[in-house]
Amino acid sequence: MTTLFLKNGTLSRFARMVGGYSKTYWREAIALLVLLISIYFLRKERHEMATLLPHLQKADPNWLLIAAAVTILFIVLQSGIYINSFRAIKSSISWKHAIELFLKRNLLAVFLPGGGVSALAYVPFNIKKAVGTKSTIHQASGIFAFAGMLSTLIVGLPVLFLNIGDFKSQAITGLAITTLLTLLVILLFTNLKNKGWWHQFLQQRFPGPYSHVNGIIDAGVDHKQFALAITNSVGVELCGIIHLYIAMLAIGAPASLQAAGIAYIVATLLMVASPFLKGLGAVELSIAYILSRFGYVPVQALSIVIIYRVFEFWLPLVGGLFVFLLKGRSIFFRIFPAVSIFLLGLINIISVITPPVAQRIHRVRLLMPGEAIQATNLLVLFAGFVLIITAAFLVKGQRNAWRLALVISFISLTGHLIKAFDYEEALIAGTVFVILLFTQKHYRVKSNPKLIRMGIQMAVISLAVVLVYGFIGFYFLEKRHFGVDFTWQQSLINSIRGFLMLQPEGLQPLTKFGREFLGSFHVLGLGAWLFLFYALIKPYLRMTQPQLTAREKAEQLVQLYGHSALDYFKLTNEKLIYISKHYDGFISYAMSGGFAVVLEEPVCSEANKVPLLKEFEEHCRKTGLKIAFYRVDESSLNYFSKLKMKKLLIGQEALLDVTAFDLGGKSKKALRNGLNSLEKKGYYAKVCTPPHSPEFLAQLKNVSDEWLHTYHQTELAFAQGTFDETIIKMQDIVALFHDGSVVAFLNIIPDYAPNECTYDLIRKVADAPGGCIDGLIVQLIEYAQQKGLRNLNMGLAPLSGIKEPENAAEQVMKYAYDRFKRFKQYQGAREFKEKYASAWLNKYLVYENDFDLLLLPATLNRVMKPSKLNKS
Numbered sequence: 001m002t003t004l005f006l007k008n009g010t011l012s013r014f015a016r017m018v019g020g021y022s023k024t025y026w027r028e029a030i031a032l033l034v035l036l037i038s039i040y041f042l043r044k045e046r047h048e049m050a051t052l053l054p055h056l057q058k059a060d061p062n063w064l065l066i067a068a069a070v071t072i073l074f075i076v077l078q079s080g081i082y083i084n085s086f087r088a089i090k091s092s093i094s095w096k097h098a099i100e101l102f103l104k105r106n107l108l109a110v111f112l113p114g115g116g117v118s119a120l121a122y123v124p125f126n127i128k129k130a131v132g133t134k135s136t137i138h139q140a141s142g143i144f145a146f147a148g149m150l151s152t153l154i155v156g157l158p159v160l161f162l163n164i165g166d167f168k169s170q171a172i173t174g175l176a177i178t179t180l181l182t183l184l185v186i187l188l189f190t191n192l193k194n195k196g197w198w199h200q201f202l203q204q205r206f207p208g209p210y211s212h213v214n215g216i217i218d219a220g221v222d223h224k225q226f227a228l229a230i231t232n233s234v235g236v237e238l239c240g241i242i243h244l245y246i247a248m249l250a251i252g253a254p255a256s257l258q259a260a261g262i263a264y265i266v267a268t269l270l271m272v273a274s275p276f277l278k279g280l281g282a283v284e285l286s287i288a289y290i291l292s293r294f295g296y297v298p299v300q301a302l303s304i305v306i307i308y309r310v311f312e313f314w315l316p317l318v319g320g321l322f323v324f325l326l327k328g329r330s331i332f333f334r335i336f337p338a339v340s341i342f343l344l345g346l347i348n349i350i351s352v353i354t355p356p357v358a359q360r361i362h363r364v365r366l367l368m369p370g371e372a373i374q375a376t377n378l379l380v381l382f383a384g385f386v387l388i389i390t391a392a393f394l395v396k397g398q399r400n401a402w403r404l405a406l407v408i409s410f411i412s413l414t415g416h417l418i419k420a421f422d423y424e425e426a427l428i429a430g431t432v433f434v435i436l437l438f439t440q441k442h443y444r445v446k447s448n449p450k451l452i453r454m455g456i457q458m459a460v461i462s463l464a465v466v467l468v469y470g471f472i473g474f475y476f477l478e479k480r481h482f483g484v485d486f487t488w489q490q491s492l493i494n495s496i497r498g499f500l501m502l503q504p505e506g507l508q509p510l511t512k513f514g515r516e517f518l519g520s521f522h523v524l525g526l527g528a529w530l531f532l533f534y535a536l537i538k539p540y541l542r543m544t545q546p547q548l549t550a551r552e553k554a555e556q557l558v559q560l561y562g563h564s565a566l567d568y569f570k571l572t573n574e575k576l577i578y579i580s581k582h583y584d585g586f587i588s589y590a591m592s593g594g595f596a597v598v599l600e601e602p603v604c605s606e607a608n609k610v611p612l613l614k615e616f617e618e619h620c621r622k623t624g625l626k627i628a629f630y631r632v633d634e635s636s637l638n639y640f641s642k643l644k645m646k647k648l649l650i651g652q653e654a655l656l657d658v659t660a661f662d663l664g665g666k667s668k669k670a671l672r673n674g675l676n677s678l679e680k681k682g683y684y685a686k687v688c689t690p691p692h693s694p695e696f697l698a699q700l701k702n703v704s705d706e707w708l709h710t711y712h713q714t715e716l717a718f719a720q721g722t723f724d725e726t727i728i729k730m731q732d733i734v735a736l737f738h739d740g741s742v743v744a745f746l747n748i749i750p751d752y753a754p755n756e757c758t759y760d761l762i763r764k765v766a767d768a769p770g771g772c773i774d775g776l777i778v779q780l781i782e783y784a785q786q787k788g789l790r791n792l793n794m795g796l797a798p799l800s801g802i803k804e805p806e807n808a809a810e811q812v813m814k815y816a817y818d819r820f821k822r823f824k825q826y827q828g829a830r831e832f833k834e835k836y837a838s839a840w841l842n843k844y845l846v847y848e849n850d851f852d853l854l855l856l857p858a859t860l861n862r863v864m865k866p867s868k869l870n871k872s
Contacts, residue, residue, distance in 0.1 A: 055251060055303050063250035067243060067311045074239040075316060077232045078102045084229035085143040088222045091136050100323050107320030110342070143221065143229060151233035152268055155241075159261040240264045240312055244287070247307035251300060259294040263287045284309065337439050340432045341405045342391035348384030348412055351425050380415040383408045402440060409433045471495040473517055482509060550577040554586045557603050561585065562752030565793040566600045566631060566719060574717050575599070578616055583608040587616050590718060590863040593855060596625040597863050599719060601636050609639045617643060628856055629846040631719055631796065640846045648847070651826075652801035652840040654794035654833035658784045661836075671835060674771030675778060678736075681769060683743070685779035688733045697725050699742040700733070707763035718864045719796075721749070721760045734759075734779050736772050744772045746780065751793060757784045758793035777836065794837065797830040801840055 079098035086093045093101070191198040244260035267283045284305050291301040321339055386408050394401045413429035416422040474491035486494070509517075554577045558567050561584075569575075570588030578587040585604020589596045602612045620627050629640065630650075637647055663672055678684075688696065704723040707713065715722040728747055736744040744764035751758040759780060764772055777794075784792050847856060 055299050056306060058252070059250040059303070059307065060252070063246050064307070067246045067250070067307065068315070070239055070242055070246065071311045071315050074236060074243075074312070075099060075102065075319065077235040077239065078106075080232040081144050081147055081229050081236070082140065084225045084232060085140040085147065086136075088143055088225035088229060089136065089139050090222065091140065093140075103316065103320040103323045105320075106316050107324070107339075110317065143226065147226070147229040147233040148236075150230055151237050152265075154230070154234055155237040156265040156269070159265045237264070237268070240268065243312050244304065244308050247304040247311075250307055251303045253296060253300045253304065256294055259291055259296075263290040266290055283313075337402075337405070337432075337435050338391045338394040340435050341387045341394065341409065344409060344412060344429055344432045345384040345387030345391070347425055347428055348380050348387065348415075351380065351416065351422055376415050376419040380412060380419060383412045383415065387412070402436060406433065406436045409436060550579050550586070553577075553579055554588070554603070557584060557586055558752060561603050561605060563754070564600060564633075565751045565753055565756065565758040565795075567603060567752040568750045569719055569721065570599055570603060572717065572721065578619065580604070580608075580612050580615055582615065583612050585609075585612045587612065591625065592862040593859040594624070594626055595852075595856070595859045596620050596627050597718075597859060598627065598629045600631050600633070601629065601639065609636075610642050613639060613643060626848060626852060628848075628852065628859070630860065632844045632846050634842040634844065637844065637846070645846050645848055646850070647844045648853070649802050649842055650845045651796045651798040651843050653796050653843055654837040655839045655841060656781070656792040656794060656836045657790065657838040658781050658792050659790055660838065661781050661785075663778070671774055671778075674774055678769060678771055678775050681738075683736055683738045683769065683772065683775065685734060685736050685775045687779065687783050688735055690730045690732065692729045692733065696742070697729055700728065700735075700745055701725065703742055703745060703765050704761070704763050706765050710766040714865070716864045718860075721747075723761060732783070734776050734783065736764075736768070736775050743768045744776055746776050748780070748783070753791070753793065755788075755790040756793055757787065757789050757791075758795070773832070774835075781836075792836075794833050796843060797833055797840075798826045800826065800830040801842060 076099075079095060079102050082093060082098040082101055083095065188198055190196075241257070241260050241264045244264055245255055245257055248255040248260065263286075267287050271283055287305045287308065288298070288301040291304060292298065296304070317339075321336065324336075387405065390401050390405050390408070394405055409429050409432045413426050413433060416426040416429060471488075471491050474486045474494050475488055484490070551571065554571055558571060570586075575588045575590060578589065580586065580602075583604055585602050585608050587598055587602050588600075589598040591597075596616075598616075602609050602616070604612050617627060627645075629645075632640065632647070640647070662668070663675075692700075701723065708715070721727070732748040734746050734748065735742045744762075746759045746762040749758060749760045757780075762773060762776065781792060845856065847853065
């Protein structure tokens with residue numbers, strides 16, 4: 001058994017190296033195979049499973065309370081690693097943010113391919129705002145990951161060494177492999193630090209991901225804080241061993257610290273090596289196997305595993321879901337359905353592998369033949385697998401995954417009722433079905449036509465998984481199930497025959513488990529063949545479907561990767577859209593004066609930003625265009641450093657924390673007085689939801705036209721919108737009324753930054769009273785609070801915030817801003833936003849060389865004027 005899991009771990013690492021960048025689903029396939037094997041062995045222990053619940057009910061509640069306390073300590077220690085990791089690079093993070101960061105990433109690690117490594121890329125917006133830059137967070141995350149690996153070795157090596165006598169060759173092998181891996185990590189780290197051949201290889205082949213790794217390696221690290229991070233991480237490992245030890249005490253079994261230590265280390269190594277679902281199935285089975293080697297009977301081993309996983313895995317998982325609900329409701333509605341179908345998948349599997357209630361199954365057998373009940377069990381089991389894998393795609397917002405989850409949850413509902421009147425499981429399935437219906441608007445991402453080749457690869461991998469499952473199943477079957485003690489040759493032949501949908505020669509199942517195994521093998525084989533058939537005919541099905549335009553594709557990508565208040569303007573008609581040929585991403589730009597002026601940065605995954613920028617640079621070089629990037633956030637400048645481009649601070653963006661906004665206090669006295677004055681004069685602000693009447697739109701148009709005329713303004717585009725009735729009629733509007741007429745308004749536009757809202761136009765009539773804009777903003781703040789949002793983006797204050805100029809251009813801009821009357825309107829914008837702003841974010845113009853600065857002002861002026869020439 002140990003050999004089996006070592007092979008799976010090796011295979012998963014190999015799959016990550018081979019398939020990590022080809023986008024095939026090796027990780028999901030391996031996770032599914034491990035889960036299949038785990039269920040196979042648990043199903044063999046069906047009789048022990050029947051006595052499991054009574055055994056768990058006898059668990060000592062006092063020990064369970066102690067286990068809960070250890071779980072709290074576990075979370076605190078995990079968060080402490082983040083605290084010390086940030087301090088190690090001369091930064092800081094509060095305990096509140098550290099706990100939130102751990103719980104959220106821990107939850108995402110279950111569903112993201114690559115597990116904890118992929119989850120490290122997720123950064124909650126409020127934490128990013130508190131820390132300052134993405135690079136700092138990535139550096140701290142790298143230290144966190146390294147401390148975790150090192151602590152596993154620190155605890156694991158002594159445990160493996162002390163157990164050599166009990167496990168002999170297996171422990172020696174594990175010790176040797178662990179030692180070699182440690183030496184390899186040290187050698188590779190040294191090579192990267194010294195800019196050796198490994199550094200050159202990674203920089204050339206994977207420039208995007210490696211830019212973060214290189215930043216971590218080059219960062220100066222406080223050795224004392226790093227040592228404390230490792231200490232906390234060692235404490236985390238000890239909590240795991242203690243949890244296993246407490247589980248032994250809770251069920252009244254003989255407690256062995258030695259057994260707890262070796263079981264925990266083996267399970268941890270499997271979880272680290274697991275490419276998906278954090279080792280679900282493999283961890284449980286490996287712990288049960290190790291405990292059986294120490295003399296624990298199956299029911300004791302399984303009880304210990306369940307208690308351990310509840311406190312070590314499931315409680316932190318629930319904590320992460322709770323934090324998402326409190327801190328990010330928009331993300332919660334994406335995460336919660338995925339967690340729900342993941343749990344429903346587990347419930348399906350557990351329901352099939354555990355014995356049914358005797359009275360209920362007896363009633364079912366009076367109404368249905370045994371073959372139909374067995375087929376329904378297999379259907380529910382298959383639905384469980386599909387739901388678990390679908391959870392990962394549901395997190396990504398894929399519409400097809402939502403549809404599949406909806407269908408399978410309904411199948412689960414009916415299947416549970418048919419197979420044994422399991423109304424409890426059916427009720428859960430029904431609840432999940434309703435949750436999916438209510439959250440359908442969050443799943444808009446359509447399948448990419450370019451992924452057909454990936455579908456065929458996945459189908460072939462699925463066939464391989466079924467083949468391996470059959471081989472292992474036959475080889476480990478006991479003789480009583482078929483009357484044959486299968487050799488590995490017989491196992492292989494029978495597996496191939498079953499794989500080809502042929503009945504294995506001379507095989508007659510003698511037991512219920514034998515029939516179920518043969519049935520499950522046939523069902524999975526048929527499903528894999530149907531999947532392959534679908535993947536092969538899928539290109540021909542798509543031939544009759546219209547191809548997406550660049551703008552339609554960009555709309556999908558914004559839904560998937562959007563993270564900025566400016567993403568909305570990247571889809572407006574005056575923009576040109578460049579769709580990447582190699583990555584899921586696009587760049588929004590306008591052409592003028594020989595420049596391709598890009599709005600902000602690419603819309604794609606973080607790992608693909610640098611490669612996409614290089615691809616676009618090559619495209620512009622071939623077409624004879626120079627490049628400039630307008631309103632780039634300071635946290636994104638590291639992407640452009642790889643292109644050796646220059647930067648110029650052009651202003652700051654105001655951000656208001658609406659959760660902390662309060663009209664009380666001395667600082668808000670003038671604002672209160674202005675609002676009270678408006679109210680006394682009969683003015684009131686109101687949020688108007690679409691669709692709007694023609695009369696209301698006409699009033700908005702009159703206000704807009706009067707504002708343009710009175711203040712000698714012209715409509716601008718590119719990074720802001722123009723008054724367009726066809727668009728505004730479908731947007732929420734905050735309007736200020738007097739005697740039934742609109743005197744001022746602003747329109748709320750989509751904001752793709754998490755937990756944030758923003759507005760575009762803000763206009764008033766000539767005789768509008770002072771404080772009318774404040775009335776609109778305060779009403780908008782209340783709107784954001786009611787929506788459960790955290791921040792309000794108030795837009796750019798141009799030329800402001802340049803305190804210490806870094807170059808001659810910034811010195812000139814600062815001088816002009818401070819001295820010239822022409823820029824007084826910019827000062828007024830800054831002063832107005834300072835009444836509300838909780839934070840200011842630096843925004844930059846990124847360009848190729850200093851000569852471009854002579855041409856870019858006129859170029860930007862041209863692209864910001866609405867023009868029909870740039871429409872695509």
